[in-house]
Amino acid sequence: MLGAFAQAFRTPDLRRKLLFTMGIIAIFRLGSFVPSPGVNYGNVQICVSQSADNDILGLINLFSGGALLQLSVFALGIMPYITASIIVQLLRVVIPRFEALHKEGQSGTAKLTQYTRYLTIFLAVLQATTIVTTARTGVLFGGCGAADSASPVIADDSVVTILLTILTMTAGTGLVMWLAELVTERGVGNGMSLLIFISIAASFPAALWSITQAQDGLTKFAIVIALAIVLIVAVVFVEQSQRRIPVQYAKRMVGRRTYGGTSTYIPIKINMAGVIPVIFASSILALPTLVAQFGDQTEPWVQWIIANLADPGAPLYIAIFALMILFFAFFYTSITFNPDETADNMKRYGGFVPGYRAGRPTAEYLRYVVNRVTSAGAVYLLLVALIPTIAFVLLGVSTSIPFGGTSLLIIVGVGLETVKQIDSQLQQRHYEGILK
Numbered sequence: 001m002l003g004a005f006a007q008a009f010r011t012p013d014l015r016r017k018l019l020f021t022m023g024i025i026a027i028f029r030l031g032s033f034v035p036s037p038g039v040n041y042g043n044v045q046i047c048v049s050q051s052a053d054n055d056i057l058g059l060i061n062l063f064s065g066g067a068l069l070q071l072s073v074f075a076l077g078i079m080p081y082i083t084a085s086i087i088v089q090l091l092r093v094v095i096p097r098f099e100a101l102h103k104e105g106q107s108g109t110a111k112l113t114q115y116t117r118y119l120t121i122f123l124a125v126l127q128a129t130t131i132v133t134t135a136r137t138g139v140l141f142g143g144c145g146a147a148d149s150a151s152p153v154i155a156d157d158s159v160v161t162i163l164l165t166i167l168t169m170t171a172g173t174g175l176v177m178w179l180a181e182l183v184t185e186r187g188v189g190n191g192m193s194l195l196i197f198i199s200i201a202a203s204f205p206a207a208l209w210s211i212t213q214a215q216d217g218l219t220k221f222a223i224v225i226a227l228a229i230v231l232i233v234a235v236v237f238v239e240q241s242q243r244r245i246p247v248q249y250a251k252r253m254v255g256r257r258t259y260g261g262t263s264t265y266i267p268i269k270i271n272m273a274g275v276i277p278v279i280f281a282s283s284i285l286a287l288p289t290l291v292a293q294f295g296d297q298t299e300p301w302v303q304w305i306i307a308n309l310a311d312p313g314a315p316l317y318i319a320i321f322a323l324m325i326l327f328f329a330f331f332y333t334s335i336t337f338n339p340d341e342t343a344d345n346m347k348r349y350g351g352f353v354p355g356y357r358a359g360r361p362t363a364e365y366l367r368y369v370v371n372r373v374t375s376a377g378a379v380y381l382l383l384v385a386l387i388p389t390i391a392f393v394l395l396g397v398s399t400s401i402p403f404g405g406t407s408l409l410i411i412v413g414v415g416l417e418t419v420k421q422i423d424s425q426l427q428q429r430h431y432e433g434i435l436k
Contacts, residue, residue, distance in 0.1 A: 007426065014188075014425050021187035024179050025198050031074040031175070032202075036168045038161040039071045043151040047141035071135060071153065071165075073172040076127050078195045081177045084119035085192075086276065088112055093335055120177055121170065128169035132162060188425075189418040197414040200407045220395050227391055231384060231405055235412040238380050243268040243373050245366070250350040268370060271377040272337060274413065277328035278385045278406045281321055285309060313393035322382055329378035330371075339366035384409060 009015045035041045048069050068075045092098045098115075101108035131140065135153045138146030145153035154165065176195065183191030212221045244265040292305040308316040343363035345351075352358045356365050384405035 008422055011426070014422070017186065017188045018422075021183055021189070021194065024183050024187065024191075025194070028074065028176065028179060028195055028198065029202065031172060032072050032077075032199075033070060034073045036071055036073055036075065036165045036172075038154050038156050038165045040151075040153055040155055041070075043145060043153050043155075044069070044071055046151055047144035047153060068131070069141075071131070073168055074176055075131060075169050076124055076173045076176075077199060078176055078180060078192055080123040080127060080173050081116070081120045081180065081192060082196075083123055084116045087119060088116045090335060117177065121174060124170040124173035125166065128166040128173075131169070132165050136162075189414070189421055193410075193414045194418065197411055197418075200410055204407075223391075223395060227388065228408065231387065231408050232412055234380075235384065235409055236416065238270055238377075239413055239416060241270045243270070243369060245369060246354055247346060247351050248354060250352070266342070266366075268337075268373050269377075270373055271380060272370075272374065273329045273332040273377065273381070275381075275406055275409045276332050277325045277378070277381055278409070280328045280332075281324035282406070284324065285317065285321060312389050318386060318389070322386065325382050325385060326378045329381055330374055333370065333374045333377075337370055339363045339370060342366055381409075 008018065035044070068077065088098065092102055098112065101111050104111075132154070134140040135145060136147045136157070138144055138149065141153070145151060147154065147157050154161070180191035180195050183189065183194055185191075187194075208221065208224070211224060212218060244267055246263065246265050248263050288305050289310040292302045292310070308314050309320075311317060312321075340363045343359060343366060346353075346362065347358040353362050353365060356362050386405075388405045388408075
């Protein structure tokens, strides 16, 4: 494998793409530590150290690689772009115009991408305003850093400074979105996925190091590493698994030429929804706790939310989290894979599944297979997401990797896809690939 990587850097075109990708990653990480105008960096560090064990801060800080709590230029990270992409994809179900654009091909996809960019900027403005407001009032850091405290995060309370901070964070989101698209076009791998990968990986060393500082830290660290290795092996195995539905195409004459008569298959992945159900479930469960932070801490409803929904190890939190993962796994799969559309496309080009008539019977069979496969995929997501959380509770580890197994899902998935792209480009140039 090391020889294949060395060969990749000896290939001029591939070396240029790899170095370009690394340069974009370096810019992204650098922007994560550049504070926004008006932000007192020293006071921010004080508040971060005092709020290190806040689970909600770890939740909202995941996809920014620590930039959110630094109130940096790239504080919002890639999250507004991810949210906008998911919203546009979901709107295809309720807005016929979006579905028509999706079916138009490249021109329609370009139009949807343009809508996604506009929505990203809109969401960035909303999120930047929320973050600046919560930072000024001290809610973001659990009461630390308020404008009227001894160590204010944003000392200058003028309208110009607030607007400049919001504008800077919004512009940072636009720059991150542009950098992600540059990586996709000129680099290696999917730019958005790679930036998420880097953001999550950046938080791993600090989280693992904090485990070693606890009582019996080395023993707990060894258990966490062993658990991570087992989960990585399981994720690789399941993510590479697929249910192949055989498809045959009848022969047809076009002029003097014969087309069709071939056999292929439809690959149905076990986990078609990816990590989206876990992200949706975690984000929705974070909302009540965020709302509770604005309320009076002595109120009964605030105390109930803190006791049951703010702690990932609480039984009620785990139960609701599990049910939401199962729901979103089926919901998102039903949106991304349409059995009726697939069956119609097969019928249009003379394809059929052996033993089933083309059209409606084929669609019903595809729906049956997808539902069964999704059931296994949803249980798999549930186990990967909950096992680390339960293990951390049993071990008494206070600082855990954000989202538990979700971070491993993203890192392993993005790593596999990136390695596959590098491998395919090596194989095109008649070199031995990375994967064997």
